[in-house]
Amino acid sequence: MSAETERRSSSENRREQILASATAVFGERGLAGGTTDAVAHGAGVSQAYVVRMFGSKQELFVAVTERACARVMETFRAAIATLPADSPIPQRLEVLGRAYVGLTADRGILLTLMHAFTLGHDPRIGPIIRERYLEIYRIARDEAGLGPEQASHFLATGMLINTGMGMRMFDVAESDADARELLGCMWGDEADEAIALMASVPTLPDVGRR
Amino acid sequence: MSAETERRSSSENRREQILASATAVFGERGLAGGTTDAVAHGAGVSQAYVVRMFGSKQELFVAVTERACARVMETFRAAIATLPADSPIPQRLEVLGRAYVGLTADRGILLTLMHAFTLGHDPRIGPIIRERYLEIYRIARDEAGLGPEQASHFLATGMLINTGMGMRMFDVAESDADARELLGCMWGDEADEAIALMASVPTLPDVGRR
């Protein structure tokens, strides 16, 4: 394969490119609002190819959702693995919290999940997202040893962070003291760091068709 | 006006009917996924009338969002008004929590807000939802006297409840012990009551056009 012009790519590479693009698109626009054309444009392939590779837009969304959940679970498990067996609860919360902030580096992952959370009524997506969310809950409760109360509190904080991301609260954090304060309560000590990390992330460009 | 066949209605009545229908539709499908035709069907009017009354689908969504925020703020303020001036924080949290559970009686209100939270990038909706959310935060922090930490914790729990609603976690609460436990941590003592209240809420029917 030539180094310069790699016009053809392995199926797996393409698949990953498309999933990454779709994560950004679905994260910002959701299943109904995101178009296969925008996904294709972001991945540098044709719209037809996106649809054919995944069968349908809905199946692509399912794949993106599963991938996002897998990322979340990997990230949490990797964080948990760094903990000593007898570490106290506050330290466990701290480590998991940092892991969550790390997840925000890719907006699309958490925002796509947020959209998936609104699709419980969908017969295809509903069962998947419920199962995966409970799986994440069990990881926090059992594997991280937080117990039911702290685990649900942890997930609640995560949802507040997602909400702040979806609303783009960072855009007003500089000018609005209340926004800064609220974001500060979400992130704890790392608030400034996290806000700086996420501010001025560009909106997806509107892409005309083909 | 005849009592039986009210074929014509005052503009305000119609407006309220349309907003109620739109709240249900947008709550389930979001701005991009909800159709003006479904809204019209739910309100018993024609699709064209819905669009003309509000100018555009987006403006209808803005109106629904503003109405939903107003409901939330009214509900919180009414709950706060029942509190004695020197009531302790736990009691304040308890009263606000009950008020939030009361809001879940109309799924559409909280679910529409959840969709609005994903629209921060939208130049029309973003500024509105950020401003309203911060307003609600200030109500919890100042008017209810919770302070920053407890107020953000309260909002976080609210977001977890919204997420549970969006995922339709109630549908599996009967059969899945973890789901019951998680929902229990959200609602506290009223979990069973709340779950019973919200289970088996029908999905919006798919409505063909006209």
Add this chain to the structure above:
DNA sequence: CTATGTAGTTATCAGCCGATTACAACCAAC
């Protein structure tokens, strides 16, 4: 009775977008 505004409809247009089809380019093996 007529005029005028309000409440509503039907019909239709025009653009968007997912999906399908047919075809092209490349590669590896025999």
Add this chain to the structure above:
DNA sequence: GTTGGTTGTAATCGGCTGATAACTACATAG
């Protein structure tokens, strides 16, 4: 070198849906 599978594209179709236009029905004032 031809055969067959893989990687991809261009073109197009057809349904959905927001918006618009043109029209109808009713009510109220003068």
